[in-house]
Amino acid sequence: MTELTTAQEAPPVQEPSWEERYAGSSRDICRRALLGLAREDPRIMCVDADVGGLESLFADLPEQYVNVGIAEANLIGMAAGMAAAGLVPFAHTLSGFAATRACEQIKVDVAGNNLPVRVIVSHGGLSAGHYGPTHHAVDDLGIMRLMPQLTVLVPADAFEAEQALITSAGHPGPVVIRLGRGETPLVHRRPYDFRIGRAVTLADGDDVTLVATGPYPVLMALRAAETLAAEGIGARVLNMHTIKPLDEEAVLRAVAETRGIVTVEDHLVVGGLGGAVCETVAARGGCPVRRIGVPDRFSDRVGGELDLLEHAGVTPERIAAEARQLAGAAR
Template identity: 50%
Template sequence: MSTDIATRRSVAEVYDHVWENRSTIQSRDAYAMMLLALARENPLLACLTTDMNFQDHFARELPRQFVDLGIAEQNMITVAAGMTVAARPVFANGMSPFAIARAYEQIKVDVAGANLPVKIVGTHGGLASGHYGPTHHSLEDIGATRLLPNMTVVVPGDAWEAVQATVAVADDPGPTFLRLGRSATPTLYDERTEFVLGKARVLREPGRVLFIATGPYPNLVAAEAAAELAATGITAGHLNMHTVKPLDREAILDAIAHAEVVVTIEDHRAVGGLGGAVCEVVAEVGGPPVRRIGIPDVHYDLVGGERYLLDNAGINVPNAIAKALDVVAR
């Protein structure tokens, strides 16, 4: 984690800094920079945390807008909900496996049910903390939060998208789950395009194959798989579904009009997350077959680095191509 996040920057300067360093900066650092810049402009914005040291710079500069609840995620969510009486929005920060799974009842009742502007930010999403073992895997968080009423679920694809999403969710009046990773990842973008909640980004125009991905590594897999298929003469589209809820049904329906198969890719269980959401849309209109790539529906108890665990689970380019060719003939 970089000490650079403590540098004083305006919102516009954060945008510029992250864009220039979008392949080398961690998404959680990009988020932390933007959150502080937004808080300087909005004295009602509050930041809560569960002993996450990447927010220390916020506490030093804006102590009246900051509360550290310690390692007590359930308490943090309830406190965040209560603080919305005087503060809006309230960002509640924690490691995703604990901020969501441990505090799910509080999220369900105090935040989603009450439709309050609490922005739950879960770092270390997916297998980002795989080196700590299955207690720190966060493989159910997208599915769990998309089940809840009023909840927006956002999974940025890189650091650049993380800062854009931070601004977007801060302006949105309802509750949000913003899922961030741990490591810096290559950027998905060559141009500074607009980010809109609930609107997928078309990274490659629809073809015979349609890849739909969410999150950094799944989108990188989709991009490479689409390029490799195209090199063999099989056209392949790629949607970055950064917002899993509300899902961009229009983008999916437009893209499947051209597709013989849809392949979804996510660093989440293959049930309940992006793949399940896409299947719901496609099934309603009798669309093409869908092949889902995600974590198998087993107790995934391996310990190791994030890339190793993703590859072991089949979240890789060869498997993405194989799923497509299972339906599309060369």
């Protein structure tokens, strides 16, 4: 008789690398995180303005998914009703449409009632520039940060997008999470304690401070800091992933400890990060602030995000030049 042998032990499951775990666009990572939360909490609802892909992702949770079609005002109104009834809705649409087509509903139904609606917007800034000016969402942060009680988050990469979504689930009051469209390089190579309203120092320096928000602006600020370091200029880099509430303490430390501030954003130079930083600096005692963003004029240019940012003057070279002037002028 042939002896029976025990089955060999299965090899251990290989954990994915950091790059593998966060491969893909920030919106894909957010969707995956949302599905995980929804499996654990039946109160979580995915409300969709027909952005594509969510219907198949939530196929196993049909009672937690609603597609309202391309009707952004209805999207927000329905999500507000769900939140008032005790559910936790995550409403998905494009950033430009949330800020303009559904502006009244976000203002009155959501922010006005301080309801825990999470508005997940993609195609922020110039990330959908290939569709033309109708999809240039470069006024969205200015509009959203004017809403009382509304928290506004702009993750720098897929890891931060995941953390922002998970953290928002337990956050009191309404939240907007602004994402891009396609995959962008990772900023973070290891986990950290993500907290709403707390900026992340990515590089130290005591000459100038670069305050950036969003994937490409943060990456550009880091590249500019490397260029400046080679010239003997210490540039502090702050990843301001929360536009509202702004980390005023981090800004005021920059005022006290460095010679000037350069803000960088994929947004108009008015109303967004630069405006928020200038308000803080002016109110508490100042230092020079240079704002780098999209010029305050209408653009009919069509192209990719990086091409449009370069055309707008949002580049590492421009950041370094502005910082260089601030450091030199103060010496």
